[in-house]
Amino acid sequence: MEEESETRRAKGTGARFAYETIRDEILALTLGPGQLLDETSLAERFGMSRSPVREALIRLAGEELVVMLPNRSTIVAPIDVQAFPKYVEALDLAQRVNTRLAAELRSDADLRAIAARQREFEMAVKSGKHLAMSEANKRFHMAIAEAGRNAFLASFYERLLDQGRRILHLHFDYLERTRNGSLLTDEHGEMLEAIRKRDVARADALAHAHTRQFRDNFFDFMKENHAQGMSLEAPAPLT
Template identity: 70%
Template sequence: MSEEIESKRVRGMGSKSVYDTLRNEILALTLPPGQLLDETTLAERFAMSRSPIREALIRLAGEELVVTLSNRSTIVAPIEVASFPKYVEALDVAQRMNTRLAATLRTEADLKIIAKRQKEFEAAVKTGVHLKMSEANKQFHMAIAYAGKNTYLASFYERLLNQGQRMLHLHFEYLERGGDGYLLTDEHELMLEAIRAKNVDLADELAHAHTRQFQDNFIAFLRENYTTHVSFGPLAAAE
């Protein structure tokens, strides 16, 4: 029995290693959207059996980072440009609601955590590593969501942030190439101060503007790199 337990433990460790590596490569776009993920090839790459590879892919599928096709092959999930307007609409609602709740319900302990996450984001920006930047950005916004004390909204928001990390990578790339250097840090500070002041309306307005800035830069990136005919309607104005 002990050998069986040890075998499961080792396999679990192997699966986690594969999962962590592939997840980072997908989010960083090292593995591009649509890339075939062949179990045999991955097993050779990681020098392990196909079982932990399969387990890692199932976990990634649960996060919608990979897709299993009808022929049972697995690919890196495409970035669905056509669905971006619906995605950013949902992101806007979730971001505004969680930020409003945080401004209403935050505690002093919450404020310390949000401020800490913002410092971590600033440090990540200085590294210039997009994966670190997108993860730190997610953790900042999730700290706000947790301060709102609604686990259902926080969970929905986290799912949207996870889905948007690859798009945020492109957003960062666009800003850096344009020499703008404006990477959300000022907006983060303003959001923190609005939450600290319990200014619900201002927090809502800033959260909306934050989403709109992401939307505008991502669309500009698409137009610059892929087509001159990308057209999305603007987000509704903040109320």
């Protein structure tokens, strides 16, 4: 156990180590929505004082991954399914406009960067590790955003991608169980090809379809009741 602890601590120290470990476990749903995060227990687990744990939790609260309650308790942020349709509307607009701009403005260097991120995503899909998949997915879409040459839109898009990573974990799980997992990489490949051809209209349509599939798969996942025991609110009707 001591060797394992030392190996984990080697990845970072203090608040950074606590932050990265807790964040990864929240994104992977190892720490479920609504779960209590006890500073003392976490400090004992990581072999450190409560101060760096507290610092890590404050940082996570700033990213809306944890909620600090008035009674000084901290919980993993619930997933608000009622707000999900509005979230998807915002994600859809951001995804479409960034992908359109990339198709219009991309350079050859941008294409190489997007293609490299796509290969990384394919490798992550083959690994079957959802946390690696969500990280690679974000890098792919941010490479597209960077090709669009609008830092304000890219920043907004990045925030939305971060906010949706726990739901994306459920999306990956559902898609792998019910459909051919290659669909994940096929969609990205089609987006890359539209950007390569400077086909703005097709890039827009593919980005829109990509978001809608994410939305529909999440609610299909919810209908299977696999989220029982998690702090999930009932979904609002979709139009």
